Amino acid sequence: MIKKVIFLILAGVIIIALIFTTGCCSIFESLTGGNSNEGQNGTEGESEDNESAVNQKTDNEAPIAVMEIHQQNSGDNYFTTGNPVYLSASDSTDADGNILSYQWQIGDINTLSGEEVYYIFENIGEYNIVLTAHDGIESTAVSRIIYVTEPGEYIIKNSAHEAEVRIEYIITNNGPVEIEDIMYLVEIPQTYQPFQVIKNRESNYKETDDLYTDDYNLIARFNLGNLAVGQSANVYVNCDVILYEYEYADMLYEPGSYYSGDEDLLMYTGSEYYINSDSREIKSTVKTTVGAETDPLVIAEKLYDFVCDNLTYDEERVGREEYGYFYASDILRQEKGVCTDYSILYTALCRAAGIPARFVQGVPVLGILMEGDGQLPYGHAWVEIKLPGYGWVPIDITAESGFMAYNYYLNMETYKGSGVFYKSLDIDGKKFCPIGLHYSWKGSIEPDVKKEVTYSVSGLSLKDIGVIAEEDFLKEVGYILGAYEVAINHNSSLHPEDWIFNDPQEIALEEALLLRLKELSRVLEGTDYPESYTADRNNLIAVSHDINTYKQEQIECMKSVDYSCYDSRHNMFIDAVNALFDCYNNIVDRFNQEY
Secondary structure (H helix, E strand, O other): OOEEEEEEEEOOEEEEEEEEOOOOOOEEEEEOOOOOOOOOOOOOOOOHHHHHHHHHHHHOOOOEEEEEEEOOOOEOOEEEOOOEEEEEOOOOEOOOOOOOEEEEEEOOOEEEEOOEEEEEOOOOEEEEEEEEEEOOOOEEEEEEEEEEEOOOOOEEEEEEEEEEEEEEEEEEEOOOOOEEEEEEEEEEOOOEOOOEEEEEEEEOOOOEEEEEOOOOOEEEEEEEEEEOOOOEEEEEEEEEEEEEEEEEOOOOOOOOOOOOOOHHHHHOOOOOOOOOOOOHHHHHHHHHHHOOOOOHHHHHHHHHHHHHHHOEEOHHHOOOOOOOOOOHHHHHHHOEEOHHHHHHHHHHHHHHOOOOEEEEEEEEHHHHHHHOOOEEOOOEEEEEEEEOOOEEEEEOHHHOOOOOOOOOOOEEEEEEOHHHHOOOEEEOOEEEOOOEEEEEEOOOOOOOEEEEEEEEEEOOOHHHOHHHHHHHHHHHHHHHHHHHHHHHHHHHHHOOOOOOOOOHHHHHHHHHHHHHHHHHHHHHHOOOOOHHHHHHHHHHHHHHHHHHHHHHHHHHHHHOOOHHHHHHHHHHHHHHHHHHHHHHHHHHHHHHHHO
């Protein structure tokens, strides 16, 4: 658990108190004092106005500034480049009840204003972060030195894909009364390396309040006013994003177990709303499935396989406007569900096994391109688990494509944490569900309000995505090899049982086969292929040329009536054909293991 250090300066005495918090990888500092002047002895005849001003100055207490610094997968004073570092002053206080304003100085680089802000460091180095809290009369400053380093390389980015992702909500008031004070809370994607970078975002409402949840999710508040009966309104957020294909690096050492002081072990292994990891059914399932295994990586895979083997996808619930949530233990008994259910159950099982896990939801970019021809009326849910050595990794368990295989499928994360299930967001002193529509109306009859959502993707084609391009390439090569097999088998069937190797008719048959083999080689050479398969493609082509060469030499031996030569080249031809099929099968096996 991270210790937050609070510095209190009272009467010139520094008191250091250690305060424990549930915040992830956060650092707290607070300080009272600031720009107050030392008292001076008054002189006879000093004006009452001056005395009143001094008393007014003395009566005000300087604010207490509290700084929190957070970044996923960070620890102590160390943070990494490329991902947001969140800076929060929300625990700052003022004894006089004055409204506080905040200013952040990021080394010599930048100055930011606001109670909660974020900053992405592009360069490594040592930085002094200074928070100044001002109550309108006096200021208090607190500082902290942090160190920014390069992120680890256990998750390696491969291809980068730029796209525009649009999230649009449409509401229609079917009456019978006007709805008022409409507020739509929309989750906003953030940069999350090495998986996604948000280059830019825009919406159709300029006036939005950006709010952060306890898990540092970004929420936009759209105030839409009133909506008369029969009218509709929409809210959209467009994001220019970069999404990455990636792979896991091989560990050079055994990752071992978790660090005993890891806060995530406390925050993300307990029971929460719907994720009832402390239930008897969940604990019993983990014990039966895991057995005596202690390696977190192996345990997570065993639980992954259990969910995939025991849950059936519930097609009837897909796309329903309101289908509700179920507790993990209920999902276990029902043995079916949609992506939300898969993810809730897997999160609960991992937590019960001591593996930090959290529920995540967002936009299934690849799924939208494959299933919706560019748009879908529903989002997606998956899980993030924390593994020693790797840190937090996404697991799209609904895909059932293999543990830590290519199962993330270019999902764009918009919200993480179980706070999405209940009223966990504070707005003006009230609790709200962090995502969704809120409104009021007059009278006793509740209006009929229809809510629709559309997730759409543009600027990205399936052929640009490596896993799709590789799969398409393998399919095309498979068709070509099928043609090889048909041609060779057909040629063999045309030879009579008592054929003579140097008979002119037999030579003509072999020459016809050679023409077909050369044609197939040209088709293979002209097949589109992904860059990642360049070496494999070149190897296939080289073997196809060997096939042609040995067949040509076999024909020359037949014409020169040299049986020994013919027999040798024929065997070399058969070996080359087998090598072509073996080469292809090896590529397919590797693809299946990776994806």
